[in-house]
Amino acid sequence: MKILVVCGSGLGSSFILELNVKKALEVLGKDAEVTHTDLASAKAEKADIYLGAADIVNELAKDKGIIVSIVNMMSISEIKEKLEPLL
Amino acid sequence: MLTKLLTKDCIQLANFVRSWQEAIHLAASPLVQQHKIEQRYVEAMIRSIEHYGPYVVITPKVAIPHARPSDGVLELAISLLRLQKPVFFSPNQPVYLLIVLAAIDNASHLQVLADLALVLQEPDQIDDLIACQHADMIWEKIKQYTTKESTE
Numbered sequence: 001m002k003i004l005v006v007c008g009s010g011l012g013s014s015f016i017l018e019l020n021v022k023k024a025l026e027v028l029g030k031d032a033e034v035t036h037t038d039l040a041s042a043k044a045e046k047a048d049i050y051l052g053a054a055d056i057v058n059e060l061a062k063d064k065g066i067i068v069s070i071v072n073m074m075s076i077s078e079i080k081e082k083l084e085p086l087l
Numbered sequence: 088m089l090t091k092l093l094t095k096d097c098i099q100l101a102n103f104v105r106s107w108q109e110a111i112h113l114a115a116s117p118l119v120q121q122h123k124i125e126q127r128y129v130e131a132m133i134r135s136i137e138h139y140g141p142y143v144v145i146t147p148k149v150a151i152p153h154a155r156p157s158d159g160v161l162e163l164a165i166s167l168l169r170l171q172k173p174v175f176f177s178p179n180q181p182v183y184l185l186i187v188l189a190a191i192d193n194a195s196h197l198q199v200l201a202d203l204a205l206v207l208q209e210p211d212q213i214d215d216l217i218a219c220q221h222a223d224m225i226w227e228k229i230k231q232y233t234t235k236e237s238t239e
Contacts, residue, residue: 008139012153012188015197016145016204039139055140074146074207 001032001087004047006056010038014052017073021051024079030087049086051079089202090230093165097121098222103172107141107182108133111152114168114185124189125159132158132187141176146207148217150176153188163196164189169217169225183217202233 005021007014014036021034037045039056047065050057054069068082097117104110111132118124131154136143143150166187173181186203190196206212212232219225 008135008142009153009155011155011190011193011196012151012200013142013145015200016151016207019201019204020208053140053142053145055142059139072146074204076208 001049002047003032003034003049003051003083004042004045005034005036006039006042006050006052006060007036008039008056010036010041013073014038017052017070017079020074020076020079021083024076024083025087027076027080028084028087030083032087049083051083088198089165089206089233090226092163092199093167093226093229095222095226097164097166098169098225099167100169100220100222100225101171103170104174107136107150107174107176110168110170110174110182110185111136111187114152114166115187117166118164118187118189121164123160123162123164125161128154128159128189131155136176141180144176144180144182146213147180147210148173148182148213149184149186149207150182151186151188151203153190156191160189160191162189163191163199165199167225169219184213206232 005014005018018034018036049066050060051068057067057069072078115129132152135154143152168185170183173183176182
């Protein structure tokens, strides 16, 4: 299972979100490969789940994989709720 | 790491601003004055939000505007602006805290972001920072939130 966290530049928000995705996985007791990148690279990279702010992930093609949009990137509980049914 | 980089002279308090663009200009101004970023980095942060939307509002009340190292970053740097009255990045996204991030590459700022996550993970801590009336107090609180965890 590979989770790709995406933001506009791949520098700021996606890294913070990656940290929180890892925390959420830990709480769920699940294991997955988590990395972060910018939107342009994400379009060319294969992953099982693409996760990021709605503004960003909605730019990805619908057939790419599972797309998860996060409203509050600091909320472990939101990330957990949205990821749990997909793992 | 965060409080080493976010020096007190890069923390500002303002009553209100007219637009999120003005907020970003103001928040980044100490970094421009200290020659840590070029003026064009400020414009790049604004263009990024115009292009992608307000995804820099990473949690309620807080935005972390940033652009790419190649957009005019001269030195790894961070600045903070606390607003008394919120500025709206979208109709339902009021922001009180802006944290401008200037990264020089893909790696050197990651510890700073990890520290920032320690500050922003607790909504109460965000509210405490917003309630501060002095730059010194904001700095002390951030110091407290980021050292508390690392000594555990």
